Amino acid sequence: MSVAQNLRRGEVAIRHLSKSYRLNGAPLPVLRDINLNIRSGETLAIVGASGSGKTTLLRVLAGLEDPDAGEVLIDGKLTKGVGTDRAVIFQEPRLLPWLTVLDNVGFGLETQGLSRGEARHRARRYVQLVGLQQFESAYPRQLSGGMAQRVGIARALAVQPEILLLDEPLGALDAMTKISMQQELARIWRDEDVTTVLVTHDLEEAIYLADRILILPREKGGEPRLIEIDLPRPRDRSAPEFVRHREELLNLFGLH
Amino acid sequence: MSYEHVNTSLAASFGLGRADGQVSTAVPAIVSRWRALLGSIVARYGVVLGFLAFWQLSSTLGWVNPAVFPPLDVILSTLWGGLASGALLDDIAISLQRSGIAFAAAVVVGIPLGLFMGQVRLVEQALDPILQLFRQTSALALYPVFILLLGLGETSKVFVIFWATLFPVLLSTIGGVKEVDKKLIEMARTYGAGPRTVFRRVVLPASVPAIFVGLRLSATTALLLLIAAEMIGANKGIGFQVMNAQYNFQIPLMFAAILLLALLGLAANALLVLLQRNLCRWSQPNA
Numbered sequence: 223m224s225v226a227q228n229l230r231r232g233e234v235a236i237r238h239l240s241k242s243y244r245l246n247g248a249p250l251p252v253l254r255d256i257n258l259n260i261r262s263g264e265t266l267a268i269v270g271a272s273g274s275g276k277t278t279l280l281r282v283l284a285g286l287e288d289p290d291a292g293e294v295l296i297d298g299k300l301t302k303g304v305g306t307d308r309a310v311i312f313q314e315p316r317l318l319p320w321l322t323v324l325d326n327v328g329f330g331l332e333t334q335g336l337s338r339g340e341a342r343h344r345a346r347r348y349v350q351l352v353g354l355q356q357f358e359s360a361y362p363r364q365l366s367g368g369m370a371q372r373v374g375i376a377r378a379l380a381v382q383p384e385i386l387l388l389d390e391p392l393g394a395l396d397a398m399t400k401i402s403m404q405q406e407l408a409r410i411w412r413d414e415d416v417t418t419v420l421v422t423h424d425l426e427e428a429i430y431l432a433d434r435i436l437i438l439p440r441e442k443g444g445e446p447r448l449i450e451i452d453l454p455r456p457r458d459r460s461a462p463e464f465v466r467h468r469e470e471l472l473n474l475f476g477l478h
Numbered sequence: 479m480s481y482e483h484v485n486t487s488l489a490a491s492f493g494l495g496r497a498d499g500q501v502s503t504a505v506p507a508i509v510s511r512w513r514a515l516l517g518s519i520v521a522r523y524g525v526v527l528g529f530l531a532f533w534q535l536s537s538t539l540g541w542v543n544p545a546v547f548p549p550l551d552v553i554l555s556t557l558w559g560g561l562a563s564g565a566l567l568d569d570i571a572i573s574l575q576r577s578g579i580a581f582a583a584a585v586v587v588g589i590p591l592g593l594f595m596g597q598v599r600l601v602e603q604a605l606d607p608i609l610q611l612f613r614q615t616s617a618l619a620l621y622p623v624f625i626l627l628l629g630l631g632e633t634s635k636v637f638v639i640f641w642a643t644l645f646p647v648l649l650s651t652i653g654g655v656k657e658v659d660k661k662l663i664e665m666a667r668t669y670g671a672g673p674r675t676v677f678r679r680v681v682l683p684a685s686v687p688a689i690f691v692g693l694r695l696s697a698t699t700a701l702l703l704l705i706a707a708e709m710i711g712a713n714k715g716i717g718f719q720v721m722n723a724q725y726n727f728q729i730p731l732m733f734a735a736i737l738l739l740a741l742l743g744l745a746a747n748a749l750l751v752l753l754q755r756n757l758c759r760w761s762q763p764n765a
Contacts, residue, residue, distance in 0.1 A: 284668060306670040316665040320683045320760040329679075330669035361760045381669065 231297065232384035232417035234260035234283070239292035241278055252278045256292070256446065258436065260385075265411060265418040267428035270438030271475070276421045277389055279438070283419060284310045284387050296385065306334060309378035311388045315370040317362040323373050324349055324358045330381040348376040351410060368399040372406070379414060386418045392427065404430050408456060425471045429464060430457050437474055447474065548730045557734035566719070566738070573716040574742075576632070576707060577700040580639035584696055588647035589689060595648075596655025597681065613649070617642035618706050630711035639703040646695035654688025655681055687761055690754040697746040701739055716742075 236258040242251040252275040260266050268276045281287045283294060285304040294301045296308075309330065317326045328345035336344070349358055352372040362370055371391060378386060392400045404427055411418060411431075422428050428435050429451055437447045449470065453463055530550060536542050537549040560566035595602045621638045628634040658681050666676050708717030716735050723732035 286664065286668065304668050304670070308668070310665075310668045312661070312665065314661065316661050318662060318680065318683070320686075320758070329666075332679075333670040333675060363760070 231262055233262045233297055234258075234385060234417065234419075235295040235298075236260075236283075237293050237295070239279075239282065239289050239294065241275070241282060241287070241289050253282075253289075258446075258448075260417060260419065261433075263415050263417055264433040265420060265431055267420045267422055267432035267435045268438065269422060269425060269428050269435060269471070271440040272423070274438040274440055276438050280310075280387050280389050280419060280421045283385070284308055286310075306330070306381060307384045309381050309383035309386055311371075311374055311378045311386065311391045313390045313393050315362070315367075315374035317370055317373055317377075319362050322359045322361060323354055323365070326362065326373055327376045327380050329377055334381060345376075345380055348380040349373075351379065351413075352376045352406070366399075368395055368403060371395065371403065375407070375410070379410070379416075382416075384417060386416050388418065388420045388422075390421055390423065393423070400424075400427075405456070407431060412455065425468060426459065429453075429467045429471070430459065435471070437471070545729060548733060552730045553733040553737060556730040557737060560731070560734060566716075566735075569714055569716050569719050569735075570738070570742075572714045573704050573708070576636055576715065577639055577704055580636045580643050580703075581697060581700040583636075583640050584643040584647055584700075585693065588644050588692070588696070589651050592648045592651025592689075592692075593655055593682070593685070596652040596685070597677070602652065602656075609645075609648070613645045617703060621706060621710070625710065635707040635712065638707050639700055642703045643696045643700045646699060647689070647692035650688050650692025650695070651685065654685035654692075657688070658684040687754070687758055690750065690758070694747055694750050697750060698743055701743045701746065704739065 236256055239253055239256040240251070241253040242249045244250065252273075256279065268279060270276045278287065282289050285301055285308070288303075296305075318329065321329065324342070324345050327349050328341045331341040331344060346355075346358070349355055352375055354369060354372060354376070357365065357369065362373070365373065371394075375391070392403050395403060408431060420428070420431060432451055435449045435451060437449065439446060449467070451467060453461070453467075458464060533547065534550045537544045537547050557566070595605060617638050620641065621634070624634040624637050624641070628637055662680050662684065663676055666680050671679065704715065704717035705720060706717070708715040709721055712718040716738055719735040720732055720739070723729070723735060
């Protein structure tokens with residue numbers, strides 16, 4: 223019974239989700255009637271032009287913003303606001319500058335009722351997972367951008383969420399660091415079986431990491447599209463299949 | 479041209495001539511370390527040392543009237559005499575007590591009130607105009623009012639110092655809380671932190687550097703206000719000694735008391751800097 227529950231962990235159902243902002247008093251629709259099932263354990267990438275609402279969709283999933291209409295169900299339960307079943311990785315690492323790397327990674331564990339010893343033990347494990355054991359007692363200001371983002375990733379993984387939500391997590395990194403972080407994320411997700419939603423504007427990143435890609439339309443009347451990326455892992459960026467997927471995506475954006 | 483000349487002669491006298499590369503490596507490490515230390519002292523304290531030397535010279539050489547500007551050695555020996563005989567110790571004790579109580583009260587009122595006002599917009603909006611009005615009203619101008627209300631005793635003295643000391647720490651604390659990165663607060667919320675945890679783990683630590691700026695300003699103010707507080711109705715205190723020595727034309731004693739106030743201010747500041755360094759190791763560039 224518990225095994226069966228574990229297997230279904232982290233399933234997301236989005237039903238008739240709509241959200242609009244107010245711009246100079248007039249409503250500006252951002253998301254219109256989104257319906258989507260996210261499978262347990264899969265990595266779903268959300269891509270779209272700026273203004274397509276991809277970050278808004280992620281923030282609604284995180285519970286940081288309320289939808290105007292519609293609902294989000296996680297494992298069949300209606301969500302309301304933020305919850306510890308989800309962890310968010312933002313574009314900026316958002317580390318607490320007064321805490322060491324280890325304490326930053328352990329930040330989310332305190333509210334989960336873990337003892338101090340347990341929390342430290344688990345935090346240490348995730349610091350190792352992202353390869354920063356030598357920097358355990360460093361302060362964020364002493365870290366490079368890529369290292370800081372790895373701490374943010376470890377902090378999110380340490381709470382062992384059902385769903386991991388990433389909002390352009392590698393967007394601020396340089397090209398080299400970005401590729402090595404993508405490889406690292408692929409490695410981590412192979413070991414940690416967690417449902418992942420990744421918002422990105424990098425099409426190659428989406429193909430490299432995702433099982434499926436949701437493309438949000440730029441124009442309001444357009445329909446969102448889903449593409450399955452059925453490539454073996456670890457993925458080869460220069461494989462013909464990979465390149466074909468990239469061209470398919472570029473075509474969808476009218477860029478080819 | 480002459481500058482170049484000085485440069486090369488300096489280099490030659492220090493054995494750093496470029497023509498002879500051997501010499502510079504032959505300089506013992508301890509000597510070059512001393513030289514670096516000396517250089518940093520000159521860069522940091524050169525102007526103040528020059529000022530003190532100028533004072534001493536102009537007084538002993540009679541460029542200024544030594545009765546008005548006594549030489550530094552006279553001032554220092556008067557200060558030392560007052561400390562050694564214990565005559566000034568009572569003044570120091572009572573002054574430190576007045577400033578200390580006022581400062582402590584300002585901290586106890588200012589930090590919690592500032593933390594509260596910084597978090598609750600409505601309260602801040604409601605209280606800000608009156609705070610600005612009070613802040614812009616000189617504590618010295620209000621001193622007669624405090625004397626009317628509280629009498630000529632210790633209470634009015636402590637209160638006038640408290641009044642002037644409160645605002646730096648209060649306003650810095652409000653500013654610190656308001657400037658906490660909202661993104662960090664949002665991050666904490668996604669990890670299930672409630673308002674109390676957000677305050678304890680994010681808002682409070684983030685405000686500490688700003689609070690310390692206020693504390694240092696307040697400590698300085700607490701000592702500055704001593705003069706005013708002890709001007710009226712006092713018969714002890716460093717501020718009183720400054721005024722009293724001037725009335726009695728004990729000019730060296732007057733300068734000794736002024737110097738004492740300055741030294742106390744430096745000590746208070748150094749103490750707070752040390753405390754801040756220990757509390758905010760995370761923000762130090764070379765920690």
